[in-house]
Amino acid sequence: MIEGEPTDDDRVFKALADPTRRKLLDRLHERNGRTLGELCEAMEMTRQSVTQHLGLLEDANLISTVRRGREKLHFINPVPLHDVYERWVRKFEMDRLALLHDLKGRLEGKKS
Structure with missing residues (x-):
């Protein structure tokens, strides 16, 4: 590990610090394997903003994605x-x- 570089725990805590990201995790807990469109439905923000939040969750390894044709499915990783x-x-x-x-x-x- 390089000094000053965030650890896995740092990434998880940063991801969990935001209520929007916690809401996205809650939605995936309710039903895993949602598309971006499905995740955006209950969010009062743009697709681009939701995508950025999902990127931080993915960087923290809290979600993973699988491509199914043109769709990208999001799964929670506990x-x-x-x-x-x-x-x-x-x-x-x-x-x-x-x-x-x-x-x-x-x-x-x-x-x-």
């Missing part, structure tokens, strides 16, 4: 989200869950 979850969320959940488990045991009169 792997980078899972990687972020594992690195940034899960480790904080473990302590909290252990505390809740201990509290439950104490409230129920059980030794942990």
Whole structure:
């Protein structure tokens, strides 16, 4: 990795920082494999703007595309989200869950 160059996590966080891109991911989660036209339907912006947002999502590896004839289908890729979850969320959940488990045991009169 070159110093100063964005990491994969940096790209994911940048992509997720924008509400428009999160909305596009939500739409793909509802139904994967949408065309640009389908994704533009619920967006109040130009096709060019949606295309730019999709480009940032693709750069972050949060979506992938497949050509089907003249159409380009967009698919969500959950792997980078899972990687972020594992690195940034899960480790904080473990302590909290252990505390809740201990509290439950104490409230129920059980030794942990």
